[in-house]
Amino acid sequence: MSSRLYPIYQQGNPQLRIFLPNFFMKLVKPSDPQPPNVVQFIVPVQMTRYDIKNYLEKIYSVPVENIVTHVRMGKFERNFKGYIIKKDDYKVAYVTLPRTEKFVFPDLFPENKQKEADKELEKIDTLKAEWDASIKRHKHRQGVPTWFGL
Amino acid sequence: MTTDKYFKILPNSAFIHTSGSHKALSEFFDNEKNWGESEVKVGRAWKLDELRIKSNEDLHKLWYVLLKEKNMLLTMEHAAQEENRLFPNPERIDKVEESMKNLEDVVKERNRAYWLLETGETGERPSSLIEDELGREVHKMFDEHPVPMDHESEDTISKWQDVRNFQRLMKEKEFLEKRRALRRVRSHVCKLLRRFPDVDMEKLQQQYPEVDVQALRKRKDSRGHHDKNLS
Numbered sequence: 526m527s528s529r530l531y532p533i534y535q536q537g538n539p540q541l542r543i544f545l546p547n548f549f550m551k552l553v554k555p556s557d558p559q560p561p562n563v564v565q566f567i568v569p570v571q572m573t574r575y576d577i578k579n580y581l582e583k584i585y586s587v588p589v590e591n592i593v594t595h596v597r598m599g600k601f602e603r604n605f606k607g608y609i610i611k612k613d614d615y616k617v618a619y620v621t622l623p624r625t626e627k628f629v630f631p632d633l634f635p636e637n638k639q640k641e642a643d644k645e646l647e648k649i650d651t652l653k654a655e656w657d658a659s660i661k662r663h664k665h666r667q668g669v670p671t672w673f674g675l
Numbered sequence: 676m677t678t679d680k681y682f683k684i685l686p687n688s689a690f691i692h693t694s695g696s697h698k699a700l701s702e703f704f705d706n707e708k709n710w711g712e713s714e715v716k717v718g719r720a721w722k723l724d725e726l727r728i729k730s731n732e733d734l735h736k737l738w739y740v741l742l743k744e745k746n747m748l749l750t751m752e753h754a755a756q757e758e759n760r761l762f763p764n765p766e767r768i769d770k771v772e773e774s775m776k777n778l779e780d781v782v783k784e785r786n787r788a789y790w791l792l793e794t795g796e797t798g799e800r801p802s803s804l805i806e807d808e809l810g811r812e813v814h815k816m817f818d819e820h821p822v823p824m825d826h827e828s829e830d831t832i833s834k835w836q837d838v839r840n841f842q843r844l845m846k847e848k849e850f851l852e853k854r855r856a857l858r859r860v861r862s863h864v865c866k867l868l869r870r871f872p873d874v875d876m877e878k879l880q881q882q883y884p885e886v887d888v889q890a891l892r893k894r895k896d897s898r899g900h901h902d903k904n905l906s
Contacts (some may be wrong), residue, residue, distance in 0.1 A: 633758075
């Protein structure tokens with residue numbers, strides 16, 4: 526359950542003893558509609574479904590019923606210079622929780638906070654417009670005090 | 676690491692479940708008050724010296740804390756990318772990764788010290804500089820083999836003409852690179868001598884040991900617009 530190399534044989538059992546696993550797991554929004562007890566993850570390509578099961582059960586204590594994994598090919602894109610680049614491949618894991626469990630992907634970008642951010646942007650826009658207007662007004666009166674022109 | 680709440684052990688206990696896994700899966704997301712924020716303030720990464728005074732058990736616990744934090748940050752970053760939003764403070768991922776690297780280094784240090792004390796070996800994966808099939812010197816980490824490798828049956832490849840051609844071209848390339856580098860240094864020193872005729876020659880020689888500064892001083896390239904020219 527780690528990308529490091531392990532010895533072929535070591536004394537004692539179990540043979541595979543893993544300390545400090547270094548695999549990551551990303552919980553992502555399901556790309557297609559799924560049953561309520563299915564959670565979609567993106568994991569490293571080296572990670573097997575046994576690794577995923579152990580990872581979720583031992584580290585996160587999430588009960589797991591079934592796991593389906595697919596390796597997806599990274600997208601080909603044309604960058605701004607014109608040549609084609611390829612994104613890395615990745616593995617998608619669909620983890621089925623017990624029938625009684627439910628998981629809904631939360632709304633991570635609530636609208637009210639977005640509105641506040643938009644309001645601040647509007648404020649900056651109005652200030653910018655005022656500044657531009659004043660610059661335009663005093664463009665040909667450099668070095669003259671502002672009260673001069675009324 | 677409690678797995679005693681595992682569902683399969685209690686097949687008829689569905690009616691007492693308290694949606695524990697939902698809470699566990701929420702560890703993949705940031706604190707709810709940080710959702711949609713444009714800035715999330717955090718501290719710095721763990722330093723080596725701070726980790727060295729921790730016990731093995733603490734380090735082990737801290738690793739899982741960091742791992743969960745990293746998973747959370749990667750999840751949030753991915754969500755932000757999907758929504759075409761900015762991920763607040765992306766340097767958090769770097770901080771966590773630095774902490775994890777430092778922690779692993781400390782664990783390796785301890786492991787090494789233990790092995791040296793007990794067996795006289797470092798206990799790390801052996802490696803050395805070896806010559807590969809194409810005649811290049813490469814740093815190779817050795818693999819374990821269940822059966823010892825037969826060394827005599829291997830060196831057939833270096834007799835191929837293609838390999839010899841490759842080695843010749845590689846030597847030529849290395850030679851040209853070396854010559855260009857020397858020329859670059861030489862012209863740089865000449866420029867310095869041209870610009871600063873009263874420069875400390877010994878110090879210059881110390882800084883650029885690959886060229887003969889006294890000889891360069893007499894060259895035409897080191898002539899400047901002053902009356903201190905030697906040639």
